[in-house]
Every structure is written in C-alpha cells, then in structure tokens.
Amino acid sequence: MATETTICELSNHVGQTVTLRGWLYNSRSSGKLLFLIVRDGTGLCQCVLEKTDANAEMFQQARRLGQESSLAVTGCVRVDERAPGGHELALSDVQVIQAVEGYPITKKAHGVDFLMKHRHLWLRSRRQWAIMRIRSTLVDAIRRFFNDRGFVLIDTPIFAPSAGEGAQTLFEVDYYGEPVYLAQTGQLYVEAALMAHRKVYCFGPTFRAEKSKTRRHLTEFWMVEPEIAFAELDDVIALAEDFVCALVERVLAERRPELELLGRDPAALERITKPFYRLTYGEVVELLRGERVRARFEADLAAARTRVAELQRTIKEKEAERAAPGVKKWKAEKLAREILAAREELAEQEEAVRNIPHHMELAANFEWGSDLGGSDETVIARLHDRPVFVTHYPAACKAFYMKRNADDPRVANCFDLLAPEGYGEIIGASQREDDLAALLERMEEEGLDPTPYQWYLDLRRYGTVPHGGFGLGVERTIAWICGLKHLRETIPFPRMMGRLYP
RNA sequence: UCCCCGAUAGCUCAAUUGGUAGAGCGAGCGGCUGUUAACCGCUAGGUUACUGGUUCGAGUCCAGUUCGGGGAGCCA
Numbered sequence: 065m066a067t068e069t070t071i072c073e074l075s076n077h078v079g080q081t082v083t084l085r086g087w088l089y090n091s092r093s094s095g096k097l098l099f100l101i102v103r104d105g106t107g108l109c110q111c112v113l114e115k116t117d118a119n120a121e122m123f124q125q126a127r128r129l130g131q132e133s134s135l136a137v138t139g140c141v142r143v144d145e146r147a148p149g150g151h152e153l154a155l156s157d158v159q160v161i162q163a164v165e166g167y168p169i170t171k172k173a174h175g176v177d178f179l180m181k182h183r184h185l186w187l188r189s190r191r192q193w194a195i196m197r198i199r200s201t202l203v204d205a206i207r208r209f210f211n212d213r214g215f216v217l218i219d220t221p222i223f224a225p226s227a228g229e230g231a232q233t234l235f236e237v238d239y240y241g242e243p244v245y246l247a248q249t250g251q252l253y254v255e256a257a258l259m260a261h262r263k264v265y266c267f268g269p270t271f272r273a274e275k276s277k278t279r280r281h282l283t284e285f286w287m288v289e290p291e292i293a294f295a296e297l298d299d300v301i302a303l304a305e306d307f308v309c310a311l312v313e314r315v316l317a318e319r320r321p322e323l324e325l326l327g328r329d330p331a332a333l334e335r336i337t338k339p340f341y342r343l344t345y346g347e348v349v350e351l352l353r354g355e356r357v358r359a360r361f362e363a364d365l366a367a368a369r370t371r372v373a374e375l376q377r378t379i380k381e382k383e384a385e386r387a388a389p390g391v392k393k394w395k396a397e398k399l400a401r402e403i404l405a406a407r408e409e410l411a412e413q414e415e416a417v418r419n420i421p422h423h424m425e426l427a428a429n430f431e432w433g434s435d436l437g438g439s440d441e442t443v444i445a446r447l448h449d450r451p452v453f454v455t456h457y458p459a460a461c462k463a464f465y466m467k468r469n470a471d472d473p474r475v476a477n478c479f480d481l482l483a484p485e486g487y488g489e490i491i492g493a494s495q496r497e498d499d500l501a502a503l504l505e506r507m508e509e510e511g512l513d514p515t516p517y518q519w520y521l522d523l524r525r526y527g528t529v530p531h532g533g534f535g536l537g538v539e540r541t542i543a544w545i546c547g548l549k550h551l552r553e554t555i556p557f558p559r560m561m562g563r564l565y566p
Numbered sequence: 567u568c569c570c571c572g573a574u575a576g577c578u579c580a581a582u583u584g585g586u587a588g589a590g591c592g593a594g595c596g597g598c599u600g601u602u603a604a605c606c607g608c609u610a611g612g613u614u615a616c617u618g619g620u621u622c623g624a625g626u627c628c629a630g631u632u633c634g635g636g637g638a639g640c641c642a
Contacts, residue, residue, distance in 0.1 A: 094599060094605090095598040112600080165593075167592090178578090276580070285642080401578090415636070435640095435641090490640095562634085
C-alpha cells in the first residue's frame with residue numbers, strides 16, 4: 065500500500081511511491097505516453113503514464129478521462145525540470161472515482177457572464193483558487209491582528225431596526241410584519257460594547273442596496289470594524305497604519321506563489337511600509353485644482369491615446385497576418401487570441417480617453433464642501449506609491465456620529481485610507497462624537513429622529529470617553545493586494561445588482 | 567435614474583459592410599514516446615436572444631423588449 069499524501073507535500077517524498085487523490089485538471093496524450101495534470105486542492109501535479117503491454121487497458125481508460133474526473137493516482141515521485149512545479153509522478157496505477165464528460169469550463173477562454181453562471185465550478189480554476197487562498201489568509205490575518213492586541217470580538221446584529229441615513233441603500237426585510245433592514249455597519253453596536261471591553265472589533269457581512277453596476281460594488285460584502293477607547297484621531301490613524309502593514313506583510317509571507325500565479329508584482333506590496341502619506345481634505349482640494357493633478361490626468365490621457373493608436377495598428381497587422389494565405393492553423397489561432405486580447409484592452413483605453421476629460425473637469429472645478437468622487441480618489445491615489453490618509457473631511461458630507469474638529473468646526477476628525485495604484489478607498493474612519501449635546505445637534509442637522517437612537521445616546525450619558533475606530537472593506541483590500549480589476553472575483557459567491565445565482 | 571457597448575454551434579469568436587452562416591476549443595474516432603492551454607487528420611453539432619418592420623433577399627438596416635458588460639450619479 066502506497067503512502068497517501070498531498071501535492072504540497074510531494075517534495076518530502078522524492079523517490080517514494082505515493083497515492084494522490086484529486087481531480088483531473090488537464091490531460092495530454094502522446095501516443096504511448098500520457099500526461100495527467102492532477103489537482104488535489106493543495107496544488108497541481110503532472111503525472112506521467114507510459115503505455116506497456118501490461119497496462120494497456122488502464123492506459124486506454126485514463127486517456128479517455130474528461131476534465132474534472134475524480135481519481136486516485138499512485139506512482140513514484142521524481143524530480144523533473146520539464147514538469148510544472150519541478151516534481152512529477154511516474155504512474156503505476158490510476159483508480160477512477162468518477163469519470164466525467166463535458167465539464168463546462170474548458171481550457172480556452174470564457175466570457176464573464178458564463179463564468180459567473182458557473183461560479184460554483186469556476187472556483188476550481190487556478191486563478192480563483194489562488195484568490196480564495198489569499199482571502200483566507202487575509203481574513204485570518206485580520207482576526208489575528210486584533211486578537212493578538214487584546215481586542216475582543218463583538219458580533220453585531222444583521223437585522224437593524226432603523227433606517228438612519230441613506231434609506232434607499234438599505235435592503236428591507238419583513239420581521240414579523242415590521243420592516244427592518246439588513247445592516248450596513250456594526251459600528252453603533254461596537255461602540256456600545258467598547259465601553260465594556262476597551263478595545264473591540266466586529267467582523268461580518270454588510271449589505272448595500274445601491275443601484276450600482278460597476279467593478280467596485282457588491283451588494284453583500286465583508287467589513288471589519290475595530291473601535292478603541294481613550295483614543296483620538298491620531299490613535300485611529302496609527303492603528304489603521306499598523307493594521308494594513310500587518311495584512312500585507314502576512315500575505316507576502318504566506319501567499320507569494322499565489323500572488324505570482326495572479327501575475328501580481330510583489331514589489332508593489334513590499335513598498336507598503338510605514339509611514340503612509342497624510343493629506344487633509346483641504347490639501348486634497350488644492351491638489352485636485354492644481355497643476356500636479358492636471359499633469360497626471362494629461363499624462364494618463366496622452367498615454368491612453370498612444371495606446372489606442374498602438375492597439376489599432378496591432379490589431380490591423382495581426383488581422384492581415386491571420387488572413388494571409390498559407391498561415392498555419394495554430395498560428396492563426398494564436399493570432400486570433402492576441403487580437404481578442406488587444407480588442408479588450410482597446411475598449412478599456414477608449415473608455416479612458418472618453419472619461420479622463422470629464423474627470424479633469426470634475427477635479428479642476430472641485431469645490432470645498434463636497435465629498436470626493438471616485439475619479440478624485442483615483443487620481444490622488446495614482447499620485448502616490450503608498451496608501452494615502454485623507455483626513456478632516458467637511459462634517460456636512462460625513463455621518464452624524466463623527467466628532468467635529470475643535471480648531472475648525474467645519475470639518476470632522478475623520479479619514480479615508482486610499483489604496484495606491486488607483487484602487488481607492490479601503491478604509492473609512494473617525495473619532496466619534498463623545499459629547500451628548502453635540503451629538504444631538506448633529507442629528508438634528510441631519511434630520512434624524514433621536515427616538516430609535518436612545519440606546520446609542522445612553523453611551524454618551526453614562527461614562528462617555530473619547531473614542532474612535534474604522535471600517536475596512538475586505539473585498540476592496542483583496543482586490544488591491546491581488547491586483548484584480550473586479551470585486552466579483554474576491555468573494556466566493558458574489559452578490560451584485562441583478563446577480564444572485566449561484 | 568442616465569450614458570456607451572454587446573447578444574451568431576456547449577464555449578470563445580469570424581462572416582469581405584444587404585447575397586450559399588465559418589474557425590478554434592470542447593465532445594466522439596484515429597495517429598504520434600516528454601507534453602507545457604501540446605500537435606496532426608476525420609466526424610457530429612445552428613429557429614443568428616425575442617417581437618415587429620424595410621427589402622427580390624436581413625446575422626447584417628430600423629423600432630421595441632429582455633438579458634449581460636462598462637461607466638456616471640450615489641456610495642464603502
């Protein structure tokens with residue numbers, strides 16, 4: 065009986081005969097030689113079966129196995145440079161658990177809609193496999209960061225009784241005949257628990273019913289929200305800085321192969337060290353209206369235009385080459401793939417050319433007092449190679465519970481953290497208003513009925529202290545760390561506007 | 567709510583601009599002793615999203631509908 069092992073352990077078994085159980089990822093046959101690429105959840109392994117007089121039947125059976133057939137393979141582990149990963153299995157036995165025919169996700173390209181409809185199977189693909197492993201590590205790093213520092217985990221409710229601000233972005237559900245809402249944040253509850261434990265955090269799904277169909281939006285996403293007592297804005301900033309550094313460090317330490325598989329340059333992440341950049345909202349307004357931002361936009365626009373011209377030329381050339389007489393089939397196919405990729409990029413670059421002038425105008429005419437738009441955040445982040453704290457937004461465009469700045473009452477003691485490379489906001493944070501009268505005043509300004517908030521106001525009546533915290537969006541953080549264009553790949557089963565299956 | 571783009575074989579895409587719907591992958595069969603999304607040959611596979619219109623003739627043009635992609639607003 066051969067030892068059973070997994071692919072990630074193979075290097076410890078060189079020269080031994082072992083059994084792997086897994087799924088057929090791909091196979092190639094070369095006459096009397098058969099390559100089975102097996103995945104077992106821990107990695108991929110090339111398995112080689114040589115046809116002999118004795119194993120002819122097994123060879124035939126194995127050769128016909130379809131993608132994703134489940135099987136157990138036994139063979140001798142050997143080092144071979146030609147094998148992906150450096151190790152391969154010289155097979156002596158193949159046991160079929162289930163022979164599969166017609167697995168929908170094939171080796172060639174698929175469209176987004178098709179893949180999303182087959183998300184339950186798409187998860188088996190290498191890129192998705194890598195992303196989920198990074199997500200798992202990131203989530204563990206989040207929990208460990210807070211647990212190691214004496215934070216107490218507080219699970220906050222998902223049914224929320226009051227609409228509060230932005231009722232149109234809440235999902236309403238029927239709660240024994242009463243309308244209640246799926247939580248957008250656990251923050252108010254975490255503040256209550258804070259006064260019991262001094263340092264707390266909540267971590268769970270949150271829900272936004274925004275009618276946004278973009279790569280930056282999900283209707284269900286995960287957020288971690290720490291809250292600390294006896295703290296002012298600078299303490300929250302310091303915590304956020306340590307936290308983000310710890311997350312990146314951990315992923316770099318444990319998931320380098322996965323990052324590599326995703327084509328993510330680790331150097332961009334290795335740069336993520338303290339201190340991050342700090343800008344006040346007022347400085348950002350100046351920046352947006354100033355020369356540097358204009359130059360950045362103009363450079364981006366020029367680059368996009370050049371690229372559009374380049375791509376158009378490339379596509380034409382490749383199309384001519386493909387249509388030329390006597391082109392080999394494989395060559396034509398390769399060209400077709402390249403043309404497709406070029407067209408996709410062309411569409412993106414053309415979109416950029418269309419949008420940038422509008423973004424420039426928005427930035428140039430930006431007025432003090434409004435919230436930063438997506439394009440504003442992007443350009444600020446593009447100007448920096450490390451995350452940027454934007455602090456002290458106008459109080460009027462932020463939530464009622466944020467504490468006003470003592471020196472400049474127009475602004476709140478709050479910040480957003482913008483991830484670099486144009487990824488934008490991953491953290492929203494503030495020092496909380498700890499004074500009862502000031503809090504009531506802010507609620508009145510926002511037109512909020514204090515009745516359902518009496519429990520929250522109690523926190524200011526009985527032992528109020530300066531405190532604050534932040535919320536980090538897990539999916540946006542994963543997208544940034546993995547270098548992904550779209551949030552839908554960062555969560556196993558994304559929920560988006562108009563998409564609920566599987 | 568608004569703007570742009572798209573829907574052709576199971577999948578990814580072609581169709582010389584209104585004139586006989588094709589290719590690759592996948593599936594099936596055959597060949598090949600080191601493949602790297604292998605390669606080569608053969609076979610099967612279609613109500614061109616739906617409804618209507620223009621035309622001798624519509625995948626192609628027009629109108630509407632549905633679904634999807636991207637973006638704006640708004641948000642995290």
